[in-house]
Amino acid sequence: MAKPILYSGTKNASSWAMRAWLALRAAGYEFDEVVVDIRRPQRFGNLARIGAFSPPASVPVLDTGSTVIFDSIAIMEFANDFCEGGLLPVDAEARARARSLVAWQHAGLSGICGRISFESSFYPQKRRLTNAEQRECGRLFACYEDCLDQSGGPFLFGPVSLADFMHAPSAIRLSRHKADTRQWPRTAEWMRALIAQPLVAEWLNEADQQPHIWFDDYLVPGAEAELAAAQA
Ligand SMILES: N[C@@H](CCC(=O)N[C@@H](CS)C(=O)NCC(=O)O)C(=O)O
Known part of the structure; x- marks a missing residue:
């Protein structure tokens, strides 16, 4: 199966992508990163391309190879599942x-x-x-x-x-x-x-x-x- 891809955002603009990226990296989940330039004016065309496979047409989006996860919390929870709950308190x-x-x-x-x-x-x-x-x-x-x-x-x-x-x-x-x-x-x-x-x-x-x-x-x-x- 192809390596998962995180469609991330411009590093000094995309706070949402940062959160997903941090959680996946901390969980030890391996992925390729595609940085989507969300600066104007190119953001509109770039996000429209994301919209072809992700309904909200925003970043971050994680394409695992078998599914598309298109919300930062969902990606973070997925990262937490991947490391068997290591990113949330036990209690x-x-x-x-x-x-x-x-x-x-x-x-x-x-x-x-x-x-x-x-x-x-x-x-x-x-x-x-x-x-x-x-x-x-x-x-x-x-x-x-x-x-x-x-x-x-x-x-x-x-x-x-x-x-x-x-x-x-x-x-x-x-x-x-x-x-x-x-x-x-x-x-x-x-x-x-x-x-x-x-x-x-x-x-x-x-x-x-x-x-x-x-x-x-x-x-x-x-x-x-x-x-x-x-x-x-
Ligand atoms: N609820 C989404 C929000 C993501 C979001 O708003 N991302 C911004 C970039 S940081 C975006 O792509 N916005 C698209 C737009 O404004 O058209 C999530 O948590 O993933």
Whole structure:
């Protein structure tokens, strides 16, 4: 049978592909990677080609040779099955909580990801987070801190798991935007450990070398005024 193919995305753009790639690599699942360029304008033609065999016409897609898995969580769960559950906690309650974190991220993490694109993690200069964004981060960091208090770290549920990989792109974008973690020291330590995790570092090393993908709406309307008021 042909070697499985992961249709992945541009490394400094596709946070969804990153998650699937991390889980498959951590599971020891062997695959060839086809990077689909999702930068504009070529993204439309390239994704249309993916649509010929994958209904959502998005990346990541894993073609195992006998089936097509077209969602990042499904690919991550498949990776976890491949390594006999090694990427989720053994305890049923911890496993369900890890899946809650995975689902929260998949649902957009209460809007944080929409406002701070993955692409902006790689910009040479970053805007400052608004007060509202920092408050949202606080809610998220309190959740991470609680997991880390219970597990003792270094990752959210002890050993690295799907929950860490799912949140890796958010940890990257928030830490690179210097989100204030002073109230959540375990979270700060977890972010450092996750970003230094060898597979995450391998992806980032490539992403950091790619041409920036700029978005006109990077500066949130009103952000500068809010910052000036906060500093006054
Ligand atoms: N729910 C999908 C989302 C994947 C997704 O949105 N991928 C982006 C790239 S990171 C994409 O291909 N988008 C296609 C489009 O926007 O047309 C998953 O988890 O795999």
